[in-house]
Amino acid sequence: MTQPTMTQPTDIAGRTPLVELDDVSKYYGNIRALEGVSLEVHAGEITCVLGDNGAGKSTLIKIIAGLHRHDAGTFRIEGEDTRPQSPREALDRGIATVYQDLAVVPLMPVWRNFFLGSEPRKGYGPFKRLDIDVMRRTTHAELLRMGIDLRDVDQPIGTLSGGERQCVAIARAVHFGAKVLVLDEPTAALGVKQSGMVLKYVAAARDAGLGVVLITHNPHHAYLVGNRFVLLKRGTMVGNHTREEITLDELTRQMAGGNELDDLRHELEGRGA
Amino acid sequence: MTATAPTADERLIRTSPLRRMLGRPELGSVVGALAVFLFFALVADSFVRAAGLSTVLYAASTIGIMAVPVALLMIGGEFDLSAGVMVTSSALISSMFSYQMTANVWVGVAVSLLVTLAIGFFNGFMLTRTRLPSFIITLGTFLMLTGMNLGFTKLISGTVSTKTIADMEGFASAKALFASVLTVGGVDFKVTILWWLGLVALASWILLRTRVGNWIFAVGGGKEAARAVGVPVDATKIGLYMGVSFAAWIAGQHLLFSFDAVQSGEGVGKELTYIIAAVIGGCLITGGYGSAIGSAVGALIFGMTDKGIVFAEWNPDWFKFFLGAMLLLATLLNAWVRKRAEATA
Secondary structure, three states: OOOOOOOOOOOOOOOOOOEEEEEEEEEEOOEEEEEEEEEEEOOOOEEEEEEOOOOOHHHHHHHHHOOOOOOEEEEEEOOEEOOOOOHHHHHHOOEEEEOOOOOOOOOOEHHHHHHOOOOOEEOOHHHOEEOHHHHHHHHHHHHHHOOEOOOOOOOEHHHOOHHHHHHHHHHHHHHOOOOEEEEEOOOOOOOHHHHHHHHHHHHHHHHOOOEEEEEEOOHHHHHHHOOEEEEEEOOEEEEEEEHHHOOHHHHHHHHHOOOHHHHHHHHHHHHHO | OOOOOOEOOOOOOOOOHHHHHHOOOOHHHHHHHHHHHHHHHHHOHHHHOHHHHHHHHHHHHHHHHHHHHHHHHHHOOOOOOOHHHHHHHHHHHHHHHHHHHOOOHHHHHHHHHHHHHHHHHHHHHHHHHHOOOHHHHHHHHHHHHHHHHHHHHHHHHOOOEOOOOOOOOOHHHHHHHHHOEEEEOOEEEEOHHHHHHHHHHHHHHHHHHOHHHHHHHHHHHOHHHHHHOOOOHHHHHHHHHHHHHHHHHHHHHHHHHHOOOOEOOOOOOHHHHHHHHHHHOOOOOOOOOOOHHHHHHHHHHHHHHHHHHHHOOOOOOHHHHHHHHHHHHHHHHHHHHHHHHHOOO
16 A cells, blocks of 8 residues: 555644534434534645445535535534535535536537636627637646646547546636535545656645545545545434554445455455555 | 656557548548539539529428527437427417407517427426436427417418518518528529528537537536536536527428418427437437538438439438438448547557
């Protein structure tokens, strides 16, 4: 395993988290989707949310993204009690969510995707039109900033690799002034190299001062970049640690839990060899 | 940041100019149009004469006026099966309203515009509210309009066609706008050709140069993605349906003012013609891809095949065969394009 070399910013008392969930619960009818989950996201930090399928990760995202309202507990954005009514409202308050499907339209060129929903325009009245020049140049520049040198911003975004598309989605969120980036399993469908690439951009976004919520079921990916780790299991929080409090082994053990542990360790060690 | 060290991704697809041209949605249709043109130019002398071309353009324009908004709608991911009979409805409304109210025909034309737009709004509204497939919604509208066209016309006029409005006030000026003939260099051109070209230009502008155009591609190519980034999906779709109804109004007024009475049973089956023109022109049937110019080329192929067969003095039955073959080829080409565009590295 790569040994983390970066210094961890400790939780300075009095610093207001960008996003804070405190004992948040969500019910769908009589189904308890989420119970008593707390997490905080600070600027320049990555908070990882770990959990197996059905652990409640998606529900958590939907609450932060403004798609669903929580039923109990408090949700604060920069210290202020809140309850976003729509994804648009969450976005306006600086929370950008990158879903697994990335919210990109495969057949559309990269630059059209980049600005979709927030297109810059020039001209007046009926001649108001897309500022295509600015759109292309900005797309190219912003992707370059994230380390992707696109030869042609006109290519359909579907022709990019999964990792690159993920990065376009992240670059888009950063460009539009997101303060908090919520990433839904960005490495789930990717190979080793592509995952590494995406994690690099996640780190780049963090270094740019954003707070990041990284949803994943891969403790190795989480531990590479994370500052805080929230573990979910069957809708409840089974752990909430800062990096200092936990090792990768412990994180993996907690995530696997009980009987599954031996099998998993065996598998992981086999892979690492 | 990593600005100084951009990662070179060796798997990034290089685009040559040829490849870029192959990516144009119109490509297949332009090649097809050239082939059809050459073919009929060889087998029928009168085809390439000015008068012959004017006839072809007229035939193409009557389809093309509707194929443009139908193509936009298809890029937006939906169908409109009511587009054909809506043209007839629009013509019937202006004709019967003017006649019954003994009003200036322009009043009827205006009322028809409002009612036709309302039908388009109804299609879009029902679609976005019920989330049913547009095939079902507009099939319903298609049947209802077909019935109403016949029913109301019989109820009001007593026959299956409307009474002539040729002697009514405003007829001449309305005819000048919707159904006049322009003589250029001794050749007669119908004014619908101008309407058609105007609509193609307008639609291309909207599609490629405006924010709404971006939204149209997005709602057709990835509705949920579009919604997630804040595109007003429902409004875009409703707008597209109203675009179809606006064009149906133009086509309907042409239908009315070319003659002076309207047959209430007309228009059934035309909706497929428009869809075929759009598909031949490179629109993906699943949405998200296509062009207005492509729909125009598709309509041109229609016009050329339709009239070319007549000029060649063949049995017009073959028209349908040609059309079917063309449609199949175009769809195969589109499927290939889509695969290429969606292939992930």
